[in-house]
Amino acid sequence: MNNKETVKQQILDAFYFRHATKKFDPSKKISEDDFNFILETARLSPSSIGIEAWKFVVIQNEELRNKLKEVAWGAQGQLPTASHFVAIFARTKQDTKYDSEYIANHLKEVKKFPDEIIPEIQSRYKKFQEDGLHILDSERTAFDWASKQTYIALGNMMTAAAQIGIDSCPIEGFDYHGVHNLFKEEGLLENGHFDISVMVAFGYRAEEPRPKTRKDINQVVQWIK
Numbered sequence: 182m183n184n185k186e187t188v189k190q191q192i193l194d195a196f197y198f199r200h201a202t203k204k205f206d207p208s209k210k211i212s213e214d215d216f217n218f219i220l221e222t223a224r225l226s227p228s229s230i231g232i233e234a235w236k237f238v239v240i241q242n243e244e245l246r247n248k249l250k251e252v253a254w255g256a257q258g259q260l261p262t263a264s265h266f267v268a269i270f271a272r273t274k275q276d277t278k279y280d281s282e283y284i285a286n287h288l289k290e291v292k293k294f295p296d297e298i299i300p301e302i303q304s305r306y307k308k309f310q311e312d313g314l315h316i317l318d319s320e321r322t323a324f325d326w327a328s329k330q331t332y333i334a335l336g337n338m339m340t341a342a343a344q345i346g347i348d349s350c351p352i353e354g355f356d357y358h359g360v361h362n363l364f365k366e367e368g369l370l371e372n373g374h375f376d377i378s379v380m381v382a383f384g385y386r387a388e389e390p391r392p393k394t395r396k397d398i399n400q401v402v403q404w405i406k
């Protein structure tokens with residue numbers, strides 16, 4: 182098997198390995214080096230118009246985990262047992278709108294665009310956001326667009342974890358208002374610049390899962406030639 186085929190098989194093996202782990206072995210902890218690797222795959226993930234409208238909050242504090250458990254019905258088994266638990270936040274409309282201070286600063290300080298072309302870029306973003314995907318129709322449409330980007334990072338984190346033998350579970354099973362209010366009280370929403378998008382737990386499985394099942398590829402793929 183040549184190198185490319187070996188890599189392809191390793192990636193597929195990781196996908197077969199990965200499953201939504203409901204309960205982790207609390208005695209097994211992910212090393213700092215391994216978890217930093219997982220976080221780096223999140224940081225390097227792509228995002229629409231490259232604005233990186235996200236924040237990754239690693240919740241290791243037991244008291245905060247217990248509070249979160251009260252409003253996250255889908256994380257009852259994960260919060261007490263996961264080695265690492267991450268809340269992924271998306272930026273709100275006040276930051277993701279084409280003419281926001283965040284966008285201007287990102288273009289200048291992160292993307293290193295010259296000052297004189299930033300207005301032109303923002304003009305293109307305006308057309309994309311207003312006339313293309315209608316992202317700015319409401320606070321919710323703007324936030325949902327930003328949340329879509331966090332799911333790219335989420336998928337990359339889970340795949341990267343699986344490739345080094347670490348389990349994970351994405352979590353949408355929570356009371357939005359309860360989680361929002363909890364994180365607001367903790368000061369994590371930064372005065373409305375962020376809100377909760379999704380959460381994910383990492384660790385090592387406590388038991389082996391059922392064999393993976395999926396639809397046949399012909400049921401989910403259509404070719405138009």
